Amino acid sequence: MKIKEILRKKDFSHADICDLLRIDNKSDFELLRNRAYEVMKEHCGEKVFLRGLVEFSNICKCDCNYCGIRKSNKDVERYLLNKEDILAAARKSVENGYASFVMQSGDRDDPKFIDYVIDVVKAVKEATVSEKLPKGLGITLCIGEQTYEDYKRLFDAGIHRYLLRIETTNEKLFNKLHTVEQSYHKRVKCLKMLKDIGYQVGTGVLIGFPEQTIEDLAYDVLFFKEMDVDMIGMGPYIVHKNTPMAHYFDEYQAKKQETFELGIKMIAVCRIVLKDVNIASTTALQAMYDDGREQGLLCGANVLMPQHSPFNVRKQYQLYEGKPFLDETDKSSLEDLERRVHSIGRTLGYHEWGDSRHFRKK
Numbered sequence: 001m002k003i004k005e006i007l008r009k010k011d012f013s014h015a016d017i018c019d020l021l022r023i024d025n026k027s028d029f030e031l032l033r034n035r036a037y038e039v040m041k042e043h044c045g046e047k048v049f050l051r052g053l054v055e056f057s058n059i060c061k062c063d064c065n066y067c068g069i070r071k072s073n074k075d076v077e078r079y080l081l082n083k084e085d086i087l088a089a090a091r092k093s094v095e096n097g098y099a100s101f102v103m104q105s106g107d108r109d110d111p112k113f114i115d116y117v118i119d120v121v122k123a124v125k126e127a128t129v130s131e132k133l134p135k136g137l138g139i140t141l142c143i144g145e146q147t148y149e150d151y152k153r154l155f156d157a158g159i160h161r162y163l164l165r166i167e168t169t170n171e172k173l174f175n176k177l178h179t180v181e182q183s184y185h186k187r188v189k190c191l192k193m194l195k196d197i198g199y200q201v202g203t204g205v206l207i208g209f210p211e212q213t214i215e216d217l218a219y220d221v222l223f224f225k226e227m228d229v230d231m232i233g234m235g236p237y238i239v240h241k242n243t244p245m246a247h248y249f250d251e252y253q254a255k256k257q258e259t260f261e262l263g264i265k266m267i268a269v270c271r272i273v274l275k276d277v278n279i280a281s282t283t284a285l286q287a288m289y290d291d292g293r294e295q296g297l298l299c300g301a302n303v304l305m306p307q308h309s310p311f312n313v314r315k316q317y318q319l320y321e322g323k324p325f326l327d328e329t330d331k332s333s334l335e336d337l338e339r340r341v342h343s344i345g346r347t348l349g350y351h352e353w354g355d356s357r358h359f360r361k362k
């Protein structure tokens with residue numbers, strides 16, 4: 001079927017999605033991108049919402065084969081930011097006019113850690129209530145798999161969005177990339193618990209793993225739809241040298257352009273299929289090409305998560321090689337971000353939580 005005809009459809013089959021992801025010529029890509037942009041405009045508007053990102057700890061109990069902060073990587077100096085540093089990052093977000101904040105760390109589920117996160121979240125909320133932000137900063141958490149009780153305690157502390165990537169919905173591939181302690185089914189269960197508690201739930205996948213196919217990615221898109229998620233954060237897989245997948249580096253280099261294009265096509269396809277969810281244009285896109293995040297926005301993404309972690313710890317949070325260390329709290333960088341967003345005809349959604357419209361409609 002012609003791309004034009006597929007794009008006119010209301011419902012998309014697995015085969016349709018595969019066809020869209022296989023687009024390999026400029027004119028069809030333009031059709032896809034324009035349609036995604038149109039859908040975004042209609043269902044989400046053109047504003048780009050901002051979330052200040054603080055990577056508050058790189059201590060991780062997991063040993064994912066692709067990740068630079070995996071437990072077995074002894075070359076990483078482990079850290080946990082103190083409350084003051086996290087509060088400073090939160091205040092900086094507010095100063096910059098960002099109404100939302102993302103707290104991300106390695107996976108950890110010990111009671112001491114959860115208690116600490118709860119304490120910090122309450123402090124962030126308290127410190128950021130103002131006339132402009134009567135409910136304080138909107139907070140998204142990304143600290144991995146937890147029990148129902150702990151998800152609930154975190155929710156009650158004031159977190160209202162949670163990101164937990166499924167990474168891939170191909171169970172065989174999932175098992176190959178993770179250790180036996182991790183399971184695809186457990187992760188799905190966690191996503192369901194989050195939904196049940198009332199969080200706005202985000203998930204996502206890595207794009208361009210060795211052995212991952214277009215068919216797999218099309219199933220990933222259908223999974224997002226079936227799970228009725230509110231937010232999507234996904235990006236290309238980038239090799240890290242201190243992982244068991246380091247040997248894949250040459251192949252990754254050779255396929256870099258193709259993987260990047262697949263990354264932005266996934267954004268466009270998710271926009272077209274899921275319509276009113278929030279979709280982030282992630283740092284991994286920017287790590288591959290300087291204008292990567294702008295390209296993601298042009299394909300229908302509507303969220304950016306600029307770095308607000310203290311400068312001295314950024315080198316210790318290298319999930320992948322070449323992660324940019326821009327000081328996005330700095331005035332000149334803020335202006336640069338604004339200039340980049342304006343250059344593609346978009347505006348920034350300052351002082352707004354920018355919740356997923358999909359969630360609001362529920």
Ligand code: 5AD
Pocket residue numbers: 066067068165167205206235236237238239240284319320321
């Ligand atoms: N390349 C790109 N993204 C990665 N992540 C982890 N390792 C890599 C990598 N090598 C992503 C995972 C995780 C998120 C926090 O970072 O998808 O969920």
